[in-house]
Amino acid sequence: MDRLSRRGLLQGAAGVAAAGALGGCAMGGDDATNGDAKGTTSANNPLGVKEDAPLEVVIFNGGFGEEYAKAHEALYRGRYPKAEIKHSATQQIAETLQPRFVAGDPPDVIDNSGGSQIDFNGLVSQGALTDLGELLDAPSLDDPGKKVRDTLLPGIVDVGSYDGKFLTVNYAYSAYGIWYSKKLFDAKGWEYPTTWDGMIALCRTIKAAGIAPWTYTGVHARYMSWPILTAAAKLGGIEVIKAIDNLEPNAWKHDAVRTAADAYYQLAVDGFLQPGAEGMDHIQSQTEWCRGHAAFISCGSWLENEQKSVTPPGFDMAVAPTPSLGTSDKLPFGAFRGTGSEPFIVPAKGKNVRGGMEYLRIMLSKKAAADFTTRVSSLTAVTGAADGLSLGPGLTSVTKLIDASQGSAFTWLYSTYYRKLERERVNAASLELFTKRITASQWCDRVQKSADEFAKDPAIKKYKRA
Structure with missing residues (x-):
């Protein structure tokens, strides 16, 4: 039995046809990364981020809004002050970004959510996503002695994996x-x-x-x-x-x-x-x-x-x-x-793949996760990140639901x-x-x-x- 302790995709019917069309488009795979920027690996920079490489982040502007992402971007900027960050938000993810995948010029980080989400089947089958295994095995921001994978709630890796590759971070816990x-x-x-x-x-x-x-x-x-x-x-x-x-x-x-x-x-x-x-x-x-x-x-x-x-x-x-x-x-x-939701991806052909993974590593810190929970009343994939926070009645009820389940939560894929x-x-x-x-x-x-x-x-x- 799946043992999960874990916002459903706020998705409607609009844009499904456009998203599904991706399967018929050649997007290129992870054999090329469009000149991905790379810096020097160190204890403070385990993923080898190029410190002055620009980072482009696109957020689904749905029930969670976009302000939480701006806070995460500020944390990234604090670690890499030379990096220019381009932020945008839309409800039309597929319509906006599908042409960029086809052109081989996708953003570095995408919150691929909403009714116009780009179909994961098409993205996965055409190798358009970065394997985030390196992120999972990187030291966490909170405790360098603990890998990122060890800070995640049970099931988060499973729901983000396809054919054995971890391809998406479902950031919210629903x-x-x-x-x-x-x-x-x-x-x-x-x-x-x-x-x-x-x-x-x-x-x-x-x-x-x-x-x-x-x-x-x-x-x-x-x-x-x-x-x-x-x-x-x-x-x-x-x-x-x-x-x-x-x-x-x-x-x-x-x-x-x-x-x-x-x-x-x-x-x-x-x-x-x-x-x-x-x-x-x-x-x-x-x-x-x-x-x-x-x-x-x-x-x-x-x-x-x-x-x-x-x-x-x-x-x-x-x-x-x-x-x-x-x-x-x-x-x-x-x-x-209970399951992870709000899927974040790093396109394989992004110009700053390592910056994209580092952005996710920052998101998976307790500080970033607690800020998200405080702003949008949703738990995250990060274990213990909501401890000590003042939660609304709905989210308090969710925590009680999780506790009462005694590990019997499950999901479908x-x-x-x-x-x-x-x-x-x-x-x-x-x-x-x-x-x-x-x-x-x-x-x-x-x-x-x-x-x-x-x-x-x-x-x-x-x-x-x-």
Whole structure:
């Protein structure tokens, strides 16, 4: 079983086609680095950064904004004052940077996130990314006697590795679960249910009180596939998820997946979903939830920061694991999906590859990680970096979720390996499911058919999860 203690990609549907087009473009691989700058290696400069080499950083300007990156750049500038840093931020990562990959002139560091993220499958298959193994084995900034890899939370290296190469640093740590307002629940005398029967019973009570039990984003309906897969993993074990990651035949038709899908389909059948949610994007549905128009929402731990401008004082948001489907669940109630997110890459053809790796090494220091957490209310991949910090109620709840899981957190990788499978196929099928246009069984069949198509497509690079 994967043992993770670990912001989901704030991704929508826009720009997917552009991102996917990368697979058909020749980008060049890591056999050439476009004249990569290199300086003298020393104890203070273990990666051999050329001290006056310019560094270009491009940040996805999403739920985390860009100010945290400016703080990280200031730390880099403090170590290399002769280096000019070019900073830019955009929500259109693929549209902005794909042509530069094709031209062999990419930036040195990219936060490859968002709805217009460049498809990792294309980047990996064409050798467009620097192998960051040297970064992992470099001494950490905080403790030269400890390697960078030894400062990372469990699972961070796994989720950033492809074919045995560590190619991306998923900087944020995201916990996924079911969110609710403790203020509302305390006022109503409600308790979060630990079982699915308890969830359905509470939904009836909530609906009778004139509040929609659940809301969701119909535009990004895949958000509702997350609790389905989480519940399936808890019911059937992590092997259910690994089969899905490995595109195995009938993986999506496993009894545990069917049972979980049928359970969440009941929310639609019994009228527990907020009317109109099928037309909402993630911000709209989250705002409805913050306004108290719905009791539950499925989301990742970036939620608190993304909604900070509209969350009422004292709302006291909290996250909880998906309820257990039955007494035969193989994983405990406290198990949840936790994973690294906000993927940072160093293009192989960047002009300052070593500066790019050094920038990531600085990001992975406790000072940089603590600053990130303080600014954007998200944990990072760095072990212990949030210790002693004053956290908001949502993030405090996340830390309690992690502690209560006692190491039983897990994740899936199919959405990283085969981005379009989740962003397009699972997303579309999930909207059909929660608008009752297909049944839970048909949802499983439809997604499995899509997974089979990916498995049989020779143009799609395949990955094996052990």
